[in-house]
Amino acid sequence: MSLVIAWVLCLAAGIALWLALNPRRGPGWCAAALGYGGVFGMLLAAGAAALAARADTAHALWRAGPLLLGVAIAGALVWRRGRRPESVYEEQNENKWISVLLGVAVASLAWRGWTALREILLRPTYPWDAWDAWAVKSKTWVLLGHYAPFVPIEDWLRHPGRELYTSIAWGYPSTLAWMQVWFASAAGGWIEPLVNLPWFVLWIGLLLAHYGQWRALGIGRQPALLGTYALGSLPLLDVHVALAGYADLWVAALLGFAVLAWLRWRLHGERSQLLLAFGCALLLPLLKLEGAVWLALFALTVLYGMLPRRRRRMGFGLAAVALVLIAAVSGLALPLPGLGWVGIGRDYVSVPVIGQLHLAWHGAAFAGVLNSLFVQPNWHLLWWIAPVIVVWRWRQLRAADVTRQLGAFLLAGLAFLLFLFVFTDAASFAESYTAVNRLLMHLVPPLISLLMLLLRDVSWGPGRGGTGPQSAAHSPQA
Amino acid sequence: MNFRFRALVCAIAIAIIWICALGWAAGLRWNTPLWPAERLVLTARNFHTVMGAGVEDGDALQVGAVGDDGNALQALRLGPVAAKDLPILRYRFHDFPRTLELSLLFRRADAPDDAQVITIPWPGEGWRTVDLRNVPEWHGDITEIGFVEYATAQLVPPSVAFQPFRFDRAELVSPSWRGGMAALSTAWFAYVPWALLSVSALAPDRATAGTSSPLPVVLPAAALSVLAASVILGWSRRRALRRAGMAVAVLWVLLDVRWLRDFGSRHALTESLYAGKSWDERQRLLPEQDLLAAADGIRGWLATQPPGQRILLDADSKYAFLRLIYLLLPQNIGLLGLTGATPVPAGSLIVLYSSSQWTYDAAQRRLRGAGRTYAVDTLFENESVRLYRVLQ
Numbered sequence: 001m002s003l004v005i006a007w008v009l010c011l012a013a014g015i016a017l018w019l020a021l022n023p024r025r026g027p028g029w030c031a032a033a034l035g036y037g038g039v040f041g042m043l044l045a046a047g048a049a050a051l052a053a054r055a056d057t058a059h060a061l062w063r064a065g066p067l068l069l070g071v072a073i074a075g076a077l078v079w080r081r082g083r084r085p086e087s088v089y090e091e092q093n094e095n096k097w098i099s100v101l102l103g104v105a106v107a108s109l110a111w112r113g114w115t116a117l118r119e120i121l122l123r124p125t126y127p128w129d130a131w132d133a134w135a136v137k138s139k140t141w142v143l144l145g146h147y148a149p150f151v152p153i154e155d156w157l158r159h160p161g162r163e164l165y166t167s168i169a170w171g172y173p174s175t176l177a178w179m180q181v182w183f184a185s186a187a188g189g190w191i192e193p194l195v196n197l198p199w200f201v202l203w204i205g206l207l208l209a210h211y212g213q214w215r216a217l218g219i220g221r222q223p224a225l226l227g228t229y230a231l232g233s234l235p236l237l238d239v240h241v242a243l244a245g246y247a248d249l250w251v252a253a254l255l256g257f258a259v260l261a262w263l264r265w266r267l268h269g270e271r272s273q274l275l276l277a278f279g280c281a282l283l284l285p286l287l288k289l290e291g292a293v294w295l296a297l298f299a300l301t302v303l304y305g306m307l308p309r310r311r312r313r314m315g316f317g318l319a320a321v322a323l324v325l326i327a328a329v330s331g332l333a334l335p336l337p338g339l340g341w342v343g344i345g346r347d348y349v350s351v352p353v354i355g356q357l358h359l360a361w362h363g364a365a366f367a368g369v370l371n372s373l374f375v376q377p378n379w380h381l382l383w384w385i386a387p388v389i390v391v392w393r394w395r396q397l398r399a400a401d402v403t404r405q406l407g408a409f410l411l412a413g414l415a416f417l418l419f420l421f422v423f424t425d426a427a428s429f430a431e432s433y434t435a436v437n438r439l440l441m442h443l444v445p446p447l448i449s450l451l452m453l454l455l456r457d458v459s460w461g462p463g464r465g466g467t468g469p470q471s472a473a474h475s476p477q478a
Numbered sequence: 479m480n481f482r483f484r485a486l487v488c489a490i491a492i493a494i495i496w497i498c499a500l501g502w503a504a505g506l507r508w509n510t511p512l513w514p515a516e517r518l519v520l521t522a523r524n525f526h527t528v529m530g531a532g533v534e535d536g537d538a539l540q541v542g543a544v545g546d547d548g549n550a551l552q553a554l555r556l557g558p559v560a561a562k563d564l565p566i567l568r569y570r571f572h573d574f575p576r577t578l579e580l581s582l583l584f585r586r587a588d589a590p591d592d593a594q595v596i597t598i599p600w601p602g603e604g605w606r607t608v609d610l611r612n613v614p615e616w617h618g619d620i621t622e623i624g625f626v627e628y629a630t631a632q633l634v635p636p637s638v639a640f641q642p643f644r645f646d647r648a649e650l651v652s653p654s655w656r657g658g659m660a661a662l663s664t665a666w667f668a669y670v671p672w673a674l675l676s677v678s679a680l681a682p683d684r685a686t687a688g689t690s691s692p693l694p695v696v697l698p699a700a701a702l703s704v705l706a707a708s709v710i711l712g713w714s715r716r717r718a719l720r721r722a723g724m725a726v727a728v729l730w731v732l733l734d735v736r737w738l739r740d741f742g743s744r745h746a747l748t749e750s751l752y753a754g755k756s757w758d759e760r761q762r763l764l765p766e767q768d769l770l771a772a773a774d775g776i777r778g779w780l781a782t783q784p785p786g787q788r789i790l791l792d793a794d795s796k797y798a799f800l801r802l803i804y805l806l807l808p809q810n811i812g813l814l815g816l817t818g819a820t821p822v823p824a825g826s827l828i829v830l831y832s833s834s835q836w837t838y839d840a841a842q843r844r845l846r847g848a849g850r851t852y853a854v855d856t857l858f859e860n861e862s863v864r865l866y867r868v869l870q
Contacts, residue, residue, distance in 0.1 A: 105731075112738060115745045122752040124761050127677040128797075131804040143808035153816045160788055160823035166812045168800075191757050230730070235680055235737045242745070243677050376681045377691045380733045384697055385726055392719075433679035 014041025130245020
């Protein structure tokens with residue numbers, strides 16, 4: 001019963017928050033509300049537990065629950081006052097055969113979801129970093145019955161009288177740990193399948209939110225379903241659900257959410273979506289350290305897009321000068337939220353929580369990256385067809401600011417990963433395939449959103465548009 | 479040219495493209511024979527059981543138990559066989575449990591004391607085929623061949639892994655198109671169990687010989703097929719694009735069907751291990767049962783001590799010490815290997831699990847390792863676990 005209450009509370013709070021910020025109802029609004037709301041709810045539960053349950057993690061549900069209840073009620077009240085009638089929307093000429101095929105595709109998503117759910121519910125936490133890094137804090141706090149800080153081992157040794165803990169992942173963000181505390185308290189103890197269940201809800205949320213937002217962006221029901229199938233069918237995403245416990249799927253989802261909300265703001269001018277975009281992006285470093293890089297890149301992209309067109313070059317130049325000045329004053333170090341001051345030398349990059357990464361070309365790592373993208377069955381055909389679609393739809397990509405900027409964001413992200421894995425000591429993670437695919441996964445939802453935008457005006461045959469009237473009304477001219 | 483003729487030419491061109499692509503993927507040449515020229519049948523009942531227990535069952539060998547170390551091994555001495563002449567291995571088992579992993583063992587005449595062991599695809603039902611030409615150790619003259627079965631590493635608890643199975647037959651055959659295609663089928667569709675690397679990369683998440691991804695073969699072949707059809711049938715650009723899009727969609731679905739089958743197979747093992755058991759039973763059913771037993775022992779000993787002890791832990795294996803830390807939570811544990819020059823507070827406990835790096839000098843009551851020395855008292859010792867208390 002406690003578990004049901006925990007789920008109902010967090011989902012209600014998350015969905016109410018989304019609805020309060022997005023009272024407008026249109027195509028896909030329900031899917032977007034469930035998707036974003038579900039994920040927000042789990043993160044709200046983490047935040048509430050971190051605030052209210054430090055002294056008594058065993059009763060996190062009852063200590064943090066009122067906060068979530070408050071959010072749910074407040075959100076619902078705001079939504080009731082601000083909600084508007086659903087806009088009338090008609091699908092045009094949907095091909096029935098395609099609908100049948102898409103039905104099969106959705107059924108395949110349901111089947112893999114069921115398989116992943118059974119896997120989570122049966123298996124004790126399995127993947128390496130899940131028990132080695134991500135669940136250490138939460139399991140400790142749950143079994144201790146209260147919070148205890150995690151510190152570097154030197155501090156731990158120097159203060160034997162204080163209740164301090166240490167771990168090789170002591171510096172990892174604690175957001176997901178607090179979320180697990182919330183569900184563990186509802187489950188009545190450290191029951192791994194139940195604390196890993198949020199990964200299944202995250203996967204559903206990821207798919208629903210993308211479907212809903214694509215629909216809101218003017219993409220027809222059939223193409224949006226096709227994109228949802230493409231996203232949900234990616235094998236490595238399925239693995240991250242079934243073998244739950246890593247933070248990468250959360251980063252991928254939140255980055256995807258941020259990009260979609262930003263797109264809606266750019267294309268429809270909805271200010272609440274800009275707020276959501278920044279909210280999602282700001283959560284990234286709180287999920288995983290690499291999230292700081294995505295936050296910085298995303299913030300730069302958004303700010304660049306906000307500048308009037310004629311001031312962009314000047315803004316870009318000023319930003320570059322500012323970065324150079326900061327680097328010069330601080331001894332070639334740049335501040336990155338969540339990571340600290342990142343030092344840059346002629347042959348090294350120094351990241352406080354990671355250490356010093358020496359710069360050199362690693363050919364084997366480059367082969368590893370290519371293998372990951374184009375040979376291994378992690379991504380089906382995604383990385384093969386993405387460049388083909390970009391080249392094919394180059395004119396459409398160039399024609400609109402929003403697709404150009406999203407393309408630049410993704411290119412910068414890929415360039416960063418290529419630099420990290422091919423030119424630094426992190427190359428070993430590409431050679432052993434232990435990290436390269438997981439970091440690439442962060443960019444996959446935004447990449448599919450870009451491909452959806454590029455393909456949305458493609459007509460595959462006479463009378464088979466499938467894109468609704470908003471498609472034309474909201475073509476990316478912003 | 480009328481349409482029918484062009485369609486025929488197109489079909490032939492596409493067939494040639496796929497034959498070339500599949501042949502290339504299987505390492506075959508145009509002059510490779512269709513059927514194997516040589517075949518060495520390895521009748522299962524002629525294998526002798528080196529580890530575990532097995533009885534003849536007609537021409538087959540019924541394996542009924544594993545040895546004390548959890549392995550079963552059936553081996554057969556061969557009059558030397560030239561590895562390069564017979565590089566295609568076919569094997570068939572019946573009722574082979576999903577919980578077991580299968581390895582091929584062989585010895586060469588040039589290194590008779592070295593047993594070469596490579597993991598090969600899980601046999602399932604029916605024949606499986608592995609092309610050993612890509613296995614560097616498969617060369618020279620082979621003098622012995624065998625099969626080893628054991629609990630799937632880091633996935634299946636050894637105590638529940640074994641169920642009786644029947645080893646039907648194996649064969650070594652010369653290269654042929656038939657063998658090459660069978661090996662390619664095994665490589666693309668064989669069941670690969672979950673591995674610790676699965677969350678990072680799906681291939682090669684387990685180092686299994688004779689498995690590969692179809693992606694770099696089927697996509698170029700499909701692209702060439704669309705191109706050929708477009709040229710031969712004179713498709714317009716728009717039509718060619720539409721067909722290319724359809725080809726991508728079909729290929730994506732086929733890859734997905736393959737993945738769903740793989741996903742389902744991986745999950746079937748989880749069902750067979752954990753379904754119908756309570757959480758208390760399941761959390762005791764871990765693959766690393768030795769670590770679980772060690773954790774129980776350490777926890778039991780710590781229960782006799784005042785709470786809140788600081789513990790420093792080390793083991794030769796990184797997996798072992800990290801896993802032990804997780805299993806022992808909420809004990810307050812740090813890694814001994816990371817302490818560096820920072821002094822260790824008196825009263826701290828040091829736990830060593832299967833550690834050869836640290837030696838205890840009983841006369842001086844000193845623990846030495848990693849360039850450091852600690853004055854300690856011995857508290858507890860057994861085969862795999864040693865426990866010390868750090869003195870002032």
